[in-house]
Amino acid sequence: MKYTLTLAATLAASTALADTPVLTVYAGDYFTSEWGPGPIIETEFEKVCDCDLEWSTGDLLPRLLLEGTRTKADVVIGLTSDVTARARATELFAPHGQDNSALTLPIDWTDDTFLPFNYGHTAFIYNETLMDAPPASFDDLLALPDDVKIVIQDPRTSISGLALVLWVQAVYGDRSAEVWEALSDNILTVTKDWSASYGLFTDGEADMVLSYTTSPAYHMFAEEDFTKKAAIFPEGHYFMVETVAKIAGTDQPELADRFLAYVMSRDFQTIIPTANWSLPSALPQADWPEGWSELPLPEKVLFYSETEAADLQASAIETWRAALSQ
Amino acid sequence: MARSAQPVSATPGIVAATFIVAAVLAAFLAIGSRVEGTTGLRAAEWQAVRFTVAQAFFSALISVVPAVPVARALARRRVPGHALLVTLLGAPFILPVIVAVLGLLAIFGRNGWLNVGLGAVGLPEVSIYGAHGVVLAHVFFNMPLATRLILQGWQAIPAEQFRLIAQLGLPPSVVFRTVEWPMLRQVVPGAFALIFVICLTSFAVALTLGGGPRATTIELAIFQAFRFDFDLGRAAVLSLLQLAVAGGAALIALWVLPPLVVQRGQDRLPQRWDARGVGLRVLDAAWIAFAAGFLLLPLASVVIAGLGGLMDMPSVVWRSAWTSVWVAALSTGLLVALALPLTAWLAQVRHGGMESVTLLGLAASPLMLGTGWFILIFPFVNPASLALPITASVNALMALPFAVRILLPPMRQVMTDYGRLSAGLGLRGWPFWRIVLLPRLRPPLGFAAGLAAALSVGDLGVVALFADPDVATLPLQMYRLLGSYRTDAAAGAALLLLALALGMFWICDRWGRHRDPG
Numbered sequence: 108m109k110y111t112l113t114l115a116a117t118l119a120a121s122t123a124l125a126d127t128p129v130l131t132v133y134a135g136d137y138f139t140s141e142w143g144p145g146p147i148i149e150t151e152f153e154k155v156c157d158c159d160l161e162w163s164t165g166d167l168l169p170r171l172l173l174e175g176t177r178t179k180a181d182v183v184i185g186l187t188s189d190v191t192a193r194a195r196a197t198e199l200f201a202p203h204g205q206d207n208s209a210l211t212l213p214i215d216w217t218d219d220t221f222l223p224f225n226y227g228h229t230a231f232i233y234n235e236t237l238m239d240a241p242p243a244s245f246d247d248l249l250a251l252p253d254d255v256k257i258v259i260q261d262p263r264t265s266i267s268g269l270a271l272v273l274w275v276q277a278v279y280g281d282r283s284a285e286v287w288e289a290l291s292d293n294i295l296t297v298t299k300d301w302s303a304s305y306g307l308f309t310d311g312e313a314d315m316v317l318s319y320t321t322s323p324a325y326h327m328f329a330e331e332d333f334t335k336k337a338a339i340f341p342e343g344h345y346f347m348v349e350t351v352a353k354i355a356g357t358d359q360p361e362l363a364d365r366f367l368a369y370v371m372s373r374d375f376q377t378i379i380p381t382a383n384w385s386l387p388s389a390l391p392q393a394d395w396p397e398g399w400s401e402l403p404l405p406e407k408v409l410f411y412s413e414t415e416a417a418d419l420q421a422s423a424i425e426t427w428r429a430a431l432s433q
Numbered sequence: 434m435a436r437s438a439q440p441v442s443a444t445p446g447i448v449a450a451t452f453i454v455a456a457v458l459a460a461f462l463a464i465g466s467r468v469e470g471t472t473g474l475r476a477a478e479w480q481a482v483r484f485t486v487a488q489a490f491f492s493a494l495i496s497v498v499p500a501v502p503v504a505r506a507l508a509r510r511r512v513p514g515h516a517l518l519v520t521l522l523g524a525p526f527i528l529p530v531i532v533a534v535l536g537l538l539a540i541f542g543r544n545g546w547l548n549v550g551l552g553a554v555g556l557p558e559v560s561i562y563g564a565h566g567v568v569l570a571h572v573f574f575n576m577p578l579a580t581r582l583i584l585q586g587w588q589a590i591p592a593e594q595f596r597l598i599a600q601l602g603l604p605p606s607v608v609f610r611t612v613e614w615p616m617l618r619q620v621v622p623g624a625f626a627l628i629f630v631i632c633l634t635s636f637a638v639a640l641t642l643g644g645g646p647r648a649t650t651i652e653l654a655i656f657q658a659f660r661f662d663f664d665l666g667r668a669a670v671l672s673l674l675q676l677a678v679a680g681g682a683a684l685i686a687l688w689v690l691p692p693l694v695v696q697r698g699q700d701r702l703p704q705r706w707d708a709r710g711v712g713l714r715v716l717d718a719a720w721i722a723f724a725a726g727f728l729l730l731p732l733a734s735v736v737i738a739g740l741g742g743l744m745d746m747p748s749v750v751w752r753s754a755w756t757s758v759w760v761a762a763l764s765t766g767l768l769v770a771l772a773l774p775l776t777a778w779l780a781q782v783r784h785g786g787m788e789s790v791t792l793l794g795l796a797a798s799p800l801m802l803g804t805g806w807f808i809l810i811f812p813f814v815n816p817a818s819l820a821l822p823i824t825a826s827v828n829a830l831m832a833l834p835f836a837v838r839i840l841l842p843p844m845r846q847v848m849t850d851y852g853r854l855s856a857g858l859g860l861r862g863w864p865f866w867r868i869v870l871l872p873r874l875r876p877p878l879g880f881a882a883g884l885a886a887a888l889s890v891g892d893l894g895v896v897a898l899f900a901d902p903d904v905a906t907l908p909l910q911m912y913r914l915l916g917s918y919r920t921d922a923a924a925g926a927a928l929l930l931l932a933l934a935l936g937m938f939w940i941c942d943r944w945g946r947h948r949d950p951g
Contacts, residue, residue: 140905140913141749163817172663173467173808179815193663256543261640263657295543296562297645299637299653302915303531307641309920310535312542325918384918428477428646 129159130362133171133178135185136164144382151378152369158362168194175199181357182366184224187266188348189420191221192413201355203367210389213408214346221350223388224370225379227319228344228405229270230337231257238314245278245342249289256295258304258313262424265300267347271317272423273416274345277409283423287430294431320344324402325384336403343407348388439781439848440855440865446778449771450790453830457793460805461669467808468666478671481649486678488564488639488648489632492571493625499572500579500624501617503724506717507580508587516946518725519584520939522577525728527887527934529908530637531915532735532927537561537570537642539734546730566642571635575628577728582627582838585877586620587613589843605713623788623838626686630679630796630834651675655798665804672798679796683789732931739928742921750926753910754933756821760906761889761937764825764832768885769878771829772836777870779837780844791837794830802827821904828892832885839881840874847873879945883938890934907933 139145139162149160163180168190171178178199186194194200203222210216212226231248233241238255242248248257260268272283279286295313298304308316315338326332351370353363369375376390380399392400411419512518525533540546541561548558561569594612603611636652651671658668779788794802806823807816816823851869855861860868871878891908905913907930914923 136909137913137916140910140917141747142914142917142919165817166660169660169663169804170807173804174811177812261646261653263646263661264653269661291645294645296641296643298641299656300916302912303534303637303641305918306531306535306915306920306923307538310538310542311544312538322918329918425477428649431645432480432647 127157127159128359128362129161130156130359130366131161131163131179131181132366133163133165133167133180133183133185135167138162138185139164144378147378147382148375151374152366155369156362156365158359160366171197171199176356178354178356180354181359181363182351182353184349184351184370186221186350186352188221188350188410188413189266189269189416191218191350192417194352195220195413199354199356201353201357201360203351203353204364205367205371209371211391212346212348212388214410218350221352222367222370223348224351224375225383225385225388226346226348227321227385228346228408229267229274230318230320230322230339230344230405231315232308232318232322232335232337233315234334235336236334237311241315241336241338242340243338245340248293248338248340249286251293253292255293255315256313257290257293257315257317258295258307259297259317260301260304261297261299262427265298267301267317267319268297269420269424270345270347272427273411273419274409275427276419276423277345277411278342283426284430287427288433291431291433297431319347319385320404321380321385321402324380324399328381328398339403339405341407343409344405346408346410349385440852440861441777441781441848441870442862443778443781445774446776449775450778450787453771453790453793453833456826456830457797457802459809460797460802461673463805463808464665464669464801468669474667474670474674477649478651478654481651481654482674482678484648485633485639485650485652485675488567488571488643488650489629489635492568492575492632493629495568496572496575496628497579497583497621497625499720499724500576500583501621502716502720503576504580504583504587505613506720507584510714510717510721512718512721518721519581520935520942521732522580522724522728523884523887523938523942524577524732524931524935525573526575526578526884527891527938528574528732528735529891529911529927529930531912532930533574533731534570534638534641535738535924536731536735537573539738540731541566541569546734562642562644564643564648566644567635567639567648570638570642571628571632573728573731574638575631576724578835579624579628580724581880582624583617583620585839585880586616586842589846590616605710619842622686623841626683627792627834627838629682629686630792633675633679633682634796634798651678652798655800659800659804668801668804672801675798676793676796679792680789683792684786687786687788735924735931736928738924739931740925742923742925743928744925745919745922746925746929747922749905750907750910750914750922750929753905753907754929756904757890757907757930757933758937760821760825760828761886763822764828764889765882765886765941767826767829768832768836769882771833772840772881773878775833776837776840776844779841780848788834788837788841791834794827795834799827799831802830821906824906825889828889829885831892832881832888835884835888836881839877839884843874843877844870875947876945879941879943879947883941883945886937886941887934890937891930 134145137143145162149162152160167183167185171183171194176199200220202219205222207216210223212223216223242251259271262268262272275283275286301318304316305318307313320337323335323337326335351367353367357363371389373390376387377396379385379387380396387395507519538545538561543558551558590612598608598612634652636650636656639648639650640653651674655668655671658664658671775791803823810816810819847870855865855869907926911923911926911930914926
C-alpha cells in the first residue's frame with residue numbers, strides 16, 4: 108500500500124515536471140554565477156511563474172548571430188546599449204510590451220524593443236586615504252601630475268573601455284585627440300577587460316581605475332570599506348545601461364512577457380542594486396535599498412543614441428589608438 | 434627509404450595528423466560559410482602584425498638564450514631540492530595570464546619588491562610597462578619551458594661520452610664543441626619555434642604590460658573582429674595570417690634541424706668529471722640562483738596573495754576544481770593518443786618540417802576553433818552540453834606541439850638506436866612499443882602529459898564561448914569572481930589553480946622519472 112502511494116506520488120510528480128514550461132534565458136557569463144544576480148532572480152521568478160527558468164550563458168551577441176532564427180532563447184538579458192543596433196538588425200526580437208514611462212533612468216528611453224533593467228555611469232575610482240587631491244573635474248584629471256597613474260580598459264575589447272572613448276568624445280568633441288595626448292602620461296596601462304584593471308587598482312598598482320559610479324557601493328555594503336570613491340565630474344558622466352529583450356520566435360510568448368513584466372516589478376528592481384552592484388532602472392530613488400541614495404552620482408549624464416554611437420564609435424576608437432600609440 | 438627497417442607503422446601517425454588538419458580545416462570552413470562580406474585589413478592591423486612578430490621574436494630569443502646556461506647548470510649539478518626545483522620551474526608556464534601578471538607586478542610593478550628595494554637605496558623607479566615588459570612576461574612564462582626542453586637534451590647525452598672526456602682530460606671548451614653544441618643545434622631551434630608561436634598568439638599579457646594600444650597583437654585584432662565588430666571574415670583572415678606567420682617560422686626553424694647525430698649509450702646517468710672546477714661551480718650556482726629568483730619570486734607572491742583568499746572562496750569553487758581535474762584528465766588522455774603515433778611517424782620522416790602540422794591548433798587561435806566548431810554542432814546538439822569535451826579537445830590540440838617537441842628527439846634517438854636491431858629480430862608493432870619504445874620514452878612522456886594536464890587546468894579555453902551555467906571550470910570560476918569584485922576570493926582560486934596544475938604536473942612527471950637507473 109505504502110509502495111503504491113509512493114509510486115503514485117512519484118508518477119504525479121514526474122507528470123507535473125513534464126508539464127512545467129521552460130523559459131530559456133540567455134545571459135552573460137558573470138550573470139548566473141553564485142555571486143551574480145541570476146540565482147536569486149531564478150528563485151524569485153519561479154515562485155510566481157509556475158515555470159522553470161533555465162539560464163544559458165555565453166557571449167550574447169556573437170552567439171545570437173551564429174544561431175540566427177534557430178536560437179533556443181526565449182528572452183535575452185544583458186545586451187548593452189552599444190550592441191543593441193547590431194542586435195536589432197538581426198530582426199530576431201519582438202517589442203517588449205512594457206511601459207517605458209515607468210522607467211526612472213536619468214535619460215529619456217523610447218526604445219520599444221530593448222528594455223533597460225539596470226544602469227550606471229563610467230567613473231574613475233580612487234582610494235581617498237591614498238589620494239590627497241582627487242580631480243574635481245575632467246579638466247582636473249587632464250592636469251594631474253605625471254606620477255598619478257590611471258588604468259583603463261581597451262575600447263576594442265571591453266564595453267567600459269568603449270564607454271570611456273565615447274565619454275571623452277561627448278565632453279571634448281573635436282579636442283579628443285589632445286585630451287588623449289594629455290592623459291597618455293597618466294595612463295599606466297590598458298587592459299583587455301574591466302576585471303584586470305580593477306585588480307591592478309585594488310593591488311595598489313594604479314591610483315585610479317576606470318570603473319562605474321556604483322563601484323564604491325560594493326566596497327561599502329559588502330566589505331564595509333568606505334575608502335573607495337568615485338570622482339564626480341561636472342562635465343558629466345557617460346551613461347551605461349543593460350537591457351532585456353524578447354525573442355520574436357519564442358515558443359513561450361506568454362512566459363516571456365511575464366518575465367519582462369517581472370523585470371519591471373518592484374521585487375526585481377529591489378534585488379538589482381546589491382545583486383548586480385548597479386542602479387535599478389524602474390525604481391524611484393526614495394525606494395532604493397538603505398544607503399544607496401547617499402551614493403554620489405553625477406548631475407549631468409551624457410549618452411549617445413545607438414545610431415549616434417554607431418557613427419562615432421570607429422573614429423573615436425581610432426583617435427584613442429592613434430594618440431596612445433605615439 | 435627502406436620502410437622495412439622501421440619497426441613502427443606510420444599509418445596511425447598519418448591518421449592522427451589528418452585528424453588534426455581536418456579539425457582545424459572544418460572550423461575554418463564553417464566560419465567561411467558564415468562570412469557576410471568583410472572590410473579587409475586596416476593600417477592598424479598591419480601595425481599589429483609587425484608588433485606581434487617583433488615581440489614574439491625577441492621573447493623567444495630571450496627565453497632560449499639564458500635557458501642554455503641554466504639547463505647546463507641543472508644538468509651537471511645536484512642542488513638541494515633539485516627535483517622540486519625542476520618541477521617548480523615549470524610552474525610559470527601553466528599559470529593563467531592574469532594571475533601571472535599580478536605575480537610579476539608584485540615584484541616588478543610600481544609598488545613591487547624591486548622598486549621598493551631601489552627606492553630604499555635612493556635609486557629611481559623602473560617601469561615594467563612597455564615592449565620590454567611584454568618580453569619580460571613572455572620570458573617568465575617560457576624560459577622554464579625552454580630550460581626543460583634543453584635540459585632534456587643534456588640528459589639524453591650518453592654518460593659514456595662524459596666518461597671518455599674525463600679519461601682524456603679534455604677542457605670544457607672542447608666538451609662544448611664536440612658534445613654539447615651538436616645537441617644544442619638539435620634542440621634549440623625547435624624550442625625557439627615553439628616559444629615564438631606561443632608568444633605570437635599572446636594577447637592579454639601583451640596589452641596589459643605593453644602599456645597600451647602600441648602593444649596590439651594579431652590575437653587582439655582577431656578578438657576585436659569577432660567579439661566587437663562581429664566581422665567573421667576579418668577574424669578568419671587575421672587568424673589565417675597568424676597561422677601563416679607561425680607556420681612559416683616553424684618550417685624555417687624545424688627545417689634547419691641538422692640530421693641526427695647517432696649516439697649510443699647504456700642508459701646511465703652521467704657523472705660530470707669535466708665540470709668540477711671551482712669557477713664552473715660558481716657560474717652554475719649563479720645561473721640556478723638567477724633562474725630560481727626570477728621565476729619563483731612572482732610565484733611566491735601569488736601564493737602569499739592567495740592564502741588569505743582561500744577562506745573566502747565559495748564552495749562552488751571547489752566543485753569547479755573537480756570539473757577542471759577531469760577535463761584535464763580527458764584532455765591529457767586525448768593528447769597522449771594523438772602525440773604518440775604522431776611522433777612515431779614524424780621520427781621516421783627525414784625532414785623536421787612536417788612537425789609544423791602539430792602547431793596548427795596552437796596557431797589557429799582557440800577562439801576561431803571554438804567558433805567554427807560551434808557553427809558545426811549547433812544544428813544537431815546543444816553546444817553547452819558538449820562544452821567540456823570540446824574544451825578538453827581544444828586544450829589537447831593546444832598542448833600537442835609541446836608534447837611532440839618533447840617526445841620527438843628521444844623518439845628519434847630510440848628509433849636510431851634500436852630500430853634496425855628490433856626490426857631484424859622481428860620485433861614490430863605493439864611488442865616494439867611495449868618492450869623498446871615506451872620504457873625509454875617514459876620520462877619525456879610523463880613530462881609531456883604533465884604539461885598537457887597542467888595547461889588544461891590553467892587554460893580558460895573555449896569554455897567561455899558557450900558555457901553551461903552549472904558546470905564551470907576553475908579558471909572560468911576565477912574570472913567570474915574577478916568580474917564580481919571578489920578579488921580576494923579570486924586570489925584564493927588562483928592559488929588553488931596553481932596547486933592543482935602543479936600537482937597534476939608533478940604526478941605525471943614523477944611517474945615519468947620513476948625508473949631512474951641507479
